[in-house]
Amino acid sequence: MAWNNEHKKKTREKILTSAARLFAQNGFDHIGINDVMKDAGLTRGAFYAHFSSKAELYAESIITAAMSTGRKTDPLNPEAPSFDGLLKTYLSMEHRQGNLFRCPLAFLTTDITQRDDQVRDAYTRVFKGFVNNLDKHSVQQNGTKDTIRSMQQAVMLIGGLAIARAINDDELAKELLSSCHAALATPTI
Amino acid sequence: MAWNNEHKKKTREKILTSAARLFAQNGFDHIGINDVMKDAGLTRGAFYAHFSSKAELYAESIITAAMSTGRKTDPLNPEAPSFDGLLKTYLSMEHRQGNLFRCPLAFLTTDITQRDDQVRDAYTRVFKGFVNNLDKHSVQQNGTKDTIRSMQQAVMLIGGLAIARAINDDELAKELLSSCHAALATPTI
DNA sequence: GTCTATAAGCAGATAGAC
DNA sequence: GTCTATCTGCTTATAGAC
Numbered sequence: 001m002a003w004n005n006e007h008k009k010k011t012r013e014k015i016l017t018s019a020a021r022l023f024a025q026n027g028f029d030h031i032g033i034n035d036v037m038k039d040a041g042l043t044r045g046a047f048y049a050h051f052s053s054k055a056e057l058y059a060e061s062i063i064t065a066a067m068s069t070g071r072k073t074d075p076l077n078p079e080a081p082s083f084d085g086l087l088k089t090y091l092s093m094e095h096r097q098g099n100l101f102r103c104p105l106a107f108l109t110t111d112i113t114q115r116d117d118q119v120r121d122a123y124t125r126v127f128k129g130f131v132n133n134l135d136k137h138s139v140q141q142n143g144t145k146d147t148i149r150s151m152q153q154a155v156m157l158i159g160g161l162a163i164a165r166a167i168n169d170d171e172l173a174k175e176l177l178s179s180c181h182a183a184l185a186t187p188t189i
Numbered sequence: 190m191a192w193n194n195e196h197k198k199k200t201r202e203k204i205l206t207s208a209a210r211l212f213a214q215n216g217f218d219h220i221g222i223n224d225v226m227k228d229a230g231l232t233r234g235a236f237y238a239h240f241s242s243k244a245e246l247y248a249e250s251i252i253t254a255a256m257s258t259g260r261k262t263d264p265l266n267p268e269a270p271s272f273d274g275l276l277k278t279y280l281s282m283e284h285r286q287g288n289l290f291r292c293p294l295a296f297l298t299t300d301i302t303q304r305d306d307q308v309r310d311a312y313t314r315v316f317k318g319f320v321n322n323l324d325k326h327s328v329q330q331n332g333t334k335d336t337i338r339s340m341q342q343a344v345m346l347i348g349g350l351a352i353a354r355a356i357n358d359d360e361l362a363k364e365l366l367s368s369c370h371a372a373l374a375t376p377t378i
Numbered sequence: 379g380t381c382t383a384t385a386a387g388c389a390g391a392t393a394g395a396c
Numbered sequence: 397g398t399c400t401a402t403c404t405g406c407t408t409a410t411a412g413a414c
Contacts, residue, residue, distance in 0.1 A: 008397075027303050029218040032389060045392090046398045054390065105352070110299045112355040114216050120357035127356055151368040152345070159348015163294070166301040167316055168309035179340040197379075221407065234410090235380045243408070 012050045014040045019061035020068065024102040027111045028058055055115065059122040065104040066126040076136070083137045087184050090157050091177040096164050105130060105154075106161040130154055156180050201239045203229045208250035209257065213291040216300045217247055244304065248311040254293040255315040265325070272326045276373050279346050280366040285353050294319060294343075295350040319343055345369050 018039035022031045033054055034044050051057045071077055081089060094100055098107065105127055112123045134150035160180035164173040207228035211220045222243055223233045240246045260266055270278060283289055287296065294316055301312045323339035349369035353362040 004397085011397085027299065030303055033391090034389085042397095043399060044390090045400070048391075049397055106299075107302075108299055109351045109355050110216065110295075110297055113296075114219055117357060120355070124356040124358050124361070127352065128361070148364075148368045148371065151365055152372045155345055155348045155352060155365070155369055156341070158352060159344045162298045162351065163316065163344060163347060166298050166309065167313040168306060169313050172313070172317070175337075176340055176344070179337045180344055182337065183341045193379085200379085222409090223407085231379095232381060233408095234382070237409075238379055 008050070011040075011042070015042070015047075015050055015057070016061055016064045019057050020065035020104075021102070023058060023061050024065050024104050024107045025098050027108065028054075028115065033057075055118055058115070059119045062104045062108065062119070062122045062126060065102060065107075066129070069101045069103050070129065070133070083141060084185065086137070087157075087181050091160060091164075091181045093170075093174060093177065095161060096173060096177070098165075103158070103161065106158045106165070109158065109162050127154070130158075153184055156183055197239075200229075200231070204231070204236075204239055204246070205250055205253045208246050209254035209293075210291070212247060212250050213254050213293050213296045214287050216297065217243075217304065222246075244307055247304070248308045251293045251297065251308070251311045251315060254291060254296075255318070258290045258292050259318065259322070272330060273374065275326070276346075276370050280349060280370050282359075282363060282366065284350060285362060285366070287354075292347070292350065295347045295354070298347065298351050316343070319347075342373055345372055 015036060019031075019036045022036055022039060033047050036057070037044055037047055047057075051060070071080065080086075089095065090103065095103070105123070108123070112120055131147065131150045131154050134153050135145050135147060138150060139145050157180065160177060164176050167173055167176070204225060208220075208225045211225055211228060222236050225246070226233050226236055236246075240249070260269065269275075278284065279292065284292070293312070297312070301309055320336065320339045320343050323342050324334050324336060327339060328334050346369065349366060353365050356362055356365070
C-alpha cells in the first residue's frame with residue numbers, strides 16, 4: 001500500500017475516533033461535521049474525501065464506539081472483566097457520566113429510531129453482538145446458553161443506564177443502577 | 190373566567206396535544222414549532238402567545254404525553270388494565286409503532302439527556318410517577334410494596350420498548366418484547 | 379390572539395485553489 | 397487530500413399590521 005493510502009487510512013481512523021466520542025456523548029443533531037473535523041485536527045472541507053455523508057459517518061462511528069467498549073465485555077479477551085465486573089462497570093455512575101467509555105446502545109437508543117436504515121442496521125448489528133457476548137458469559141458461568149435470558153440481561157443493562165442518564169436526580173440514578181445490578185447479580189433474577 | 194381566557198386555554202391544550210404526539214414520535218430536533226402549530230391548525234407567529242420557548246413546550250408535552258398513556262397504567266382507574274394487561278399493552282408491537290399511544294419515557298429516553306434542566310425535570314417526574322404506579326400494582330397483587338423491584342420492572346418495560354424501537358429487525362423486536370414480558374410475568378423474575 | 383414578514387444564525391454539502 | 401469560500405435551505409424567535 002502506498003504511503004498516501006496509509007496516511008488516508010490513519011486520517012480516517014482519527015475522524016472516526018473523534019466522531020465515536022462526540023456523537024455518543026451529544027447525539028446526532030448536536031454535533032456538526034465541523035465539530036468532528038476540528039476535534040480530529042482538520043477542517044470541514046476535508047470531510048468528504050473520507051465519507052459521503054454525515055449519516056454514513058454516524059453509522060460507522062456506532063461500530064467504532066461499540067468496539068472500543070466491547071473489548072471490556074468479551075469473555076474471550078483475557079483482559080476483559082468477569083461477568084460481575086462487567087455489571088459493576090457497565091452500571092456505574094462513571095459510565096453514566098460517559099467520560100471514560102460510552103456504550104452506544106445505551107447512549108443513543110432513541111436517537112437511532114429517527115435515523116435511516118444505514119444507521120439502524122449498524123445499531124442492530126451491535127445489539128446482536130452484545131447479546132451474543134452475554135450468551136458467552138452465560139456459557140462460562142452455567143454451561144448453558146439461554147438467549148432469552150441474555151436479552152433480558154441486555155435490556156436491564158442498556159435500559160437501566162439509558163434511563164439513569166436521562167433522569168435529573170443523582171440519588172435516584174444511583175438507586176436505579178444499583179437495582180439493575182441486584183436484578184442481574186442474583187441467581188434468581 | 191372570561192370567554193377569551195377560556196378560548197386561550199383550549200388553544201393551548203390543542204397545541205400541547207399536537208406537540209405530545211409529534212415530539213414523542215419524532216424527537217425534539219425533527220419537529221419544528223411550525224409543524225406543531227400547523228398540526229394544531231394555527232401558524233407559527235401565534236406560538237409565543239402561549240409558550241416562551243420550544244424547550245418549554247417540549248417539557249410540558251412530556252407531561253401531556255405521559256398523562257394520556259398513564260391512565261392505562263393507573264390501578265385506581267376502573268378502566269385501567271390489570272398488571273398483566275399493562276405488560277401486554279406496553280410491550281406490544283403496536284406500542285413499538287406508536288400509532289395509538291406513546292410512552293415518552295421509552296420514546297424519548299436518550300433524547301432527554303441532551304436537553305436543559307427544565308426538560309429533564311419533567312422526564313424525572315414522569316419516571317417517578319411510573320415507578321409509583323408499579324408500586325401500586327405490586328401492593329394490589331402481593332400486598333407488599335417493593336420499590337427496588339418496581340424500578341427493575343420499569344427498566345424492563347421502558348428499556349425493552351426503547352431498544353425494540355431502535356433495532357431494525359421486526360422479528361428480533363418481537364422476540365425482545367416477548368422476553369421482557371416473560372421476565373415480568375413470571376413470579377420468579 | 380393571530381396573522382404575515384423578516385431578522386439572525388447555523389448546518390450540510392459543493393467548488394475551486396493549492 | 398486539504399484548505400477557504402460559498403451555496404442553499406432550514407430553524408428559532410421577533411416586529412408590526414389587523
